[in-house]
Amino acid sequence: MEDESWTEVMSRRNRPSQPTYVPPHLRNTTPFPGRRLSARGGRARTRGATAPPHPPASFYDPLTQTRASRPFHTVNAFSFDSPQKTPKAAMDGGATRSYAVDGGGGGGVKFDAYEDIPVKASGEDIPPPVRTFAEIDMGKALNDNIRRCKYVKPTPVQRHAIPVAMAGRDLMACAQTGSGKTAAFCFPIISGLLRGNVLGKPRRGGARVAYPLALILSPTRELSCQIHEEVKKFSYQTGVKVVVAYGGAPISEQFRNLERGVDILVATPGRLVDMIERTRVSLSMVKYLVLDEADRMLDMGFEREIRKIVERMEMPPPGARQTMLFSATFPTEIQRLASDFLTRYIFLAIGRVGSSTDLIVQKVDLIQEKDKRSHLMNLLHEKRAQGMQGEHALTVVFVETKRGADALQLWLSKKGFSAIAIHGDKVQMEREQALRSFKTGSIPILVATDVAARGLDVPHVTHVINYDLPKDINDYVHRIGRTGRAGKTGLATAFFSDKNLPIAKALAELMQEANQEVPTWLTEYAATSSYGGSGRSHRGSTFGGHDFRTDADTSGNGFYKSQYADAISISQPHDASYGAQHAGAVDISQPYGAQYADAIAISQPYDAPNGSQYAGALAISQPDDAPSGAFSYANPLTSSFSATAAAEPFPAGTNGYGFDHGSIVASGWD
Ligand SMILES: Nc1ncnc2c1ncn2[C@@H]1O[C@H](COP(=O)(O)OP(=O)(O)OP(=O)(O)O)[C@@H](O)[C@H]1O
Secondary structure: OOOOOOOOOOOOOOOOOHHHOOOHHHOOOOOOOOOOOOOOOOOOOOOOOOOOOOOOOOEEEOOOOEEEOOOOOHHHOOOOOOOOOOHHHHHHHHOOOOEOOOOOOOOOEOHHHHOOOOEEEEOOOOOOOOOOHHHOOOOHHHHHHHHHOOOOOOOHHHHHHHHHHHOOOOEEEEEOOOOOHHHHHHHHHHHHHHHOOOOOOOOOOOOOOEOOOEEEEOOOHHHHHHHHHHHHHHOOOOOOOEEEEOOOOOHHHHHHHHHOOOOEEEEOHHHHHHHHHOOOEOOOOOOEEEEEOHHHHOOOOOHHHHHHHHHHOOOOOEOOEEEEEEEOOOOHHHHHHHHHHOOOOEEEEEOOOOOOOOOEEEEEEEOOHHHHHHHHHHHHHHHHHOOOOHHHOEEEEEOOOHHHHHHHHHHHHHOOOOEEEEOOOOOHHHHHHHHHHHHHOOOOEEEEOHHHOOOOOOOOEEEEEEOOOOOOHHHHHHHHOOOOOOOOOEEEEEEEOHHHHHHHHHHHHHHHHOOOOOOHHHHHHHHHOOOOHHHOOOOOOOOOOOOHHHHEOOOOOOEEOOOOOOOOEEOOOOOOOOOOOOOOOOOEEOOOOHHHOOOOEEOOOOOOOOOHHHOOOOOOOOOOOOOOOOOOOOOHHHHHHHHHHHHOOOOOOOOOOOOOHHHHOOOOOO
């Protein structure tokens, strides 16, 4: 495909060598009055010098990179709107948040931290970014609400994405955690609905069928609830009706809400499919489709259900609807899948690839499995000794398993640290209660599985501890992104044991990229690790700061250049005009990396069995009698499960998946 796109670094920071690097949030600011800073207004000791160990006797201050004798986050204390408040209360009574958007010193949140991050945009005819909300005509009602929310000026992702979305363009946007992606897709939708003169008009079908005009899908119940609260706030007094639907809560109540009318439906996929199958929701009038955490939604186990919703449940096709995909990470292979949903889209990468901003100080401690508990105890005692506790110093501890979460929570409680666990085996009420107690600070430690890794916006999380590191570096990016949000600083500590060798290389590269201290031992592990090379996760692709379409060669034949020696990637020609785009397409994707050296994944047109629209497409499926492991017919993303997949007979009539993804990965999917 011709690289018809342009890529512009809108404001690239000329990154100085590490010793003199000062992260943006420390430039020309005085975060702690009275604290000694360097002459340049940065910290007293520059990064790049010797790595300070996690000191057992004092707390490591991410602002100064030194040991601190006082709490480090008090300066950032501000009160966000509580999701429990009604929109009215939240906006009129509760919104005390204020942001030092001018980057001025003293207290407040410094959104200027995002000012000079690199921005890449690719695609045809890209609408230019704006600098202020006033430059975009989003309508008085919405502007009033933006003011009520005290959003003084747009964050970079908003500056770039809102004009694109307001111009009606499809969008794939990759921007750092906590940088305001939610508003970036909410504002154009609300504004579009208000301008479109479609609200309150009778929609076809019986009164019992709901016809949302906008659909926002997110991977977890808690995130859907949070987005719902945000959309309600933004659409306050506009007449836009917003409803949320998610699993684990009584469906009858959600039906009643739908019956009262819905313009914007926020949903988790499982509950939505249920509602559609019961013919209580129709997607036939959807004009706006958003996949939040889009890479997660198209990740293993989840893609099939999303495809069902987007491609087989009456949803208008690309072009007839506007589709927007957002995440902080967007691996190349997922971009490739996602591009099926989009037409003539614009790709935005805001901030450095896979980075979670310089606002998060990342530390990694080498530790044996058996010593993790005592190490955690040391950290918590340090924090307590520094007076860092209570509602303004919340800690999230990520663990690998649900059982592990319960066990650790119990143990912490016995040791006198008030903690609560959240994971997919808890009933919804318990999950909501856990999150509420944590958000209010009444229980300041949340022990969580990945169900809490994405999207959750809890203002006072000052510390994220990866007690068990995730296997995928992208998950790490999202987890640590629970702190350092909205311009605030945060600390992320990872416990690295010998189990984590496979992630060593990607972790070291990520930390380096984010100008963090990389311990020598991690660099050494990274050098010996054959895994996760070049900042790639084991799923094999970059975090997503790069538009995969620009990898195409210039011949326009749909061959994507191989990044790996053995890889052949013949993807379907994404530049083919839609409608004919799958005709004759052969998609031979992947070997992701050395570990899949022998793999040939010939994945197949998803709808070949069903769809005349793919007529002529070649589906090469696994022969039933192929020797186990002869090749991977499964979705390449699931290659790590190939043993399972190969052992199972290939079920007739499926879409080429040898097993039910859902049975393997259920965590966090609602
Ligand atoms: N323009 C703005 N001015 C001030 N605050 C903002 C602005 N935009 C967003 N925020 C606040 O910033 C916080 C983070 O926003 P949001 O949750 O949308 O981040 P995100 O990019 O979606 O993060 P994640 O990748 O973790 O999902 C929220 O509390 C939100 O209210």
